[in-house]
Amino acid sequence: xxxxISDKPGGPETLELREMETPAPGKGxxxxxxxxxxxxxxxxxxxxxxxxxxxxxxxxxxxxxxGVVEAVGDGVTRFKEGDRVFALLTQQGGYAxxxxxxxxxxxPLPGGMPFxxxxxxxxxxxxxxxxxxxxxxxxxGESLFISGASxxxxxxxxxxxxxxxxxxxxxxxxHSKAEFCKEIGADETIVYDxxxxxxxxxxxxxxxxxxxxxxxxxxxxxxxxxxYAEPALRALAWEGRFLVVGFPAGIPSIPLNLTLLKxxxxxxxxxxxxxxxxxxSHAKNVEELFAxxxxxxxxxRITERFALKDAAKALExxxxxxxxxxxxxxxxx
Numbered sequence: 001x002x003x004x005i006s007d008k009p010g011g012p013e014t015l016e017l018r019e020m021e022t023p024a025p026g027k028g029x030x031x032x033x034x035x036x037x038x039x040x041x042x043x044x045x046x047x048x049x050x051x052x053x054x055x056x057x058x059x060x061x062x063x064x065x066x067g068v069v070e071a072v073g074d075g076v077t078r079f080k081e082g083d084r085v086f087a088l089l090t091q092q093g094g095y096a097x098x099x100x101x102x103x104x105x106x107x108p109l110p111g112g113m114p115f116x117x118x119x120x121x122x123x124x125x126x127x128x129x130x131x132x133x134x135x136x137x138x139x140x141g142e143s144l145f146i147s148g149a150s151x152x153x154x155x156x157x158x159x160x161x162x163x164x165x166x167x168x169x170x171x172x173x174x175h176s177k178a179e180f181c182k183e184i185g186a187d188e189t190i191v192y193d194x195x196x197x198x199x200x201x202x203x204x205x206x207x208x209x210x211x212x213x214x215x216x217x218x219x220x221x222x223x224x225x226x227x228y229a230e231p232a233l234r235a236l237a238w239e240g241r242f243l244v245v246g247f248p249a250g251i252p253s254i255p256l257n258l259t260l261l262k263x264x265x266x267x268x269x270x271x272x273x274x275x276x277x278x279x280x281s282h283a284k285n286v287e288e289l290f291a292x293x294x295x296x297x298x299x300x301r302i303t304e305r306f307a308l309k310d311a312a313k314a315l316e317x318x319x320x321x322x323x324x325x326x327x328x329x330x331x332x333x
Contacts, residue, residue, distance in 0.1 A: 001020055002331075006057060027073050031099075032070065032087060033067050038120050038123060047315070122286075130285060134281065149189075159298045163298065170182075171189075190208065209235050215237050225251060239263050239264060
């Protein structure tokens with residue numbers, strides 16, 4: 001098989017495409033002939049040893065794939081050779097032509113779902129649905145502000161927020177990203193400055209409050225962090241909920257007195273751990289997400305495709321915050 005390998009901590013430029021022995025599935029595992037893999041921001045952190053999990057090297061980044069079951073290990077009962085599946089890989093390995101996954105991490109593809117859409121589906125929609133439904137308990141008629149709204153999880157949050165009946169305000173760093181967010185359903189967009197200071201930080205808070213109706217926004221979905229977190233928190237309404245999703249702009253320092261003044265909540269969103277701790281709830285969410293997909297209310301917005309040999313370029317786009325929607329890695333030459 002071919003795989004894009006990380007041998008040492010570093011950026012995308014340290015990854016190398018190699019020929020390797022195709023692994024055999026162990027007990028309870030399946031071997032997947034990968035057709036498409038998804039590029040996600042955590043992949044840029046994993047290769048630098050900056051993520052919560054540090055896979056043993058050498059490894060191929062990528063935890064989200066779609067493909068065809070090529071072989072099954074002992075004890076596998078739910079899948080057989082030839083099944084179309086997508087999988088979440090616990091130890092990475094997705095940037096490769098073949099990947100091994102435990103059968104508990106596999107989901108059959110709905111009929112007619114393309115491999116590329118399947119690879120782009122679970123992590124972004126799973127994260128955003130868990131955040132909005134289970135952690136924020138978003139209600140119809142509430143307002144939702146999303147920072148980093150044009151990215152993978154952000155664009156999923158736009159679609160899900162609209163499907164759940166919320167008024168969605170998308171925060172982005174450029175006018176082209178704002179247009180993208182409008183196209184996929186955002187009610188309002190805010191183009192914030194790439195460098196925040198005391199003045200434009202206050203202005204960002206005012207804009208969010210105004211677009212939310214003046215009293216503040218009910219839910220903030222913060223997929224950016226850094227200097228953008230505090231003005232978004234200041235824009236919360238009474239008893240609002242602030243979702244901590246990601247930190248591409250850095251880990252913020254939040255004045256906790258704001259939570260007292262607004263009687264608001266800061267709520268962590270660790271979807272991967274949530275899946276492991278409550279698989280029944282995750283299974284129900286997946287069922288509901290498939291129903292939304294079937295009804296045409298959500299659909300992965302694939303904006304870039306890279307061949308496996310060029311997958312480092314996908315990670316560079318994510319690191320530089322140039323991506324909109326989802327980036328897919330294909331195994332075609």
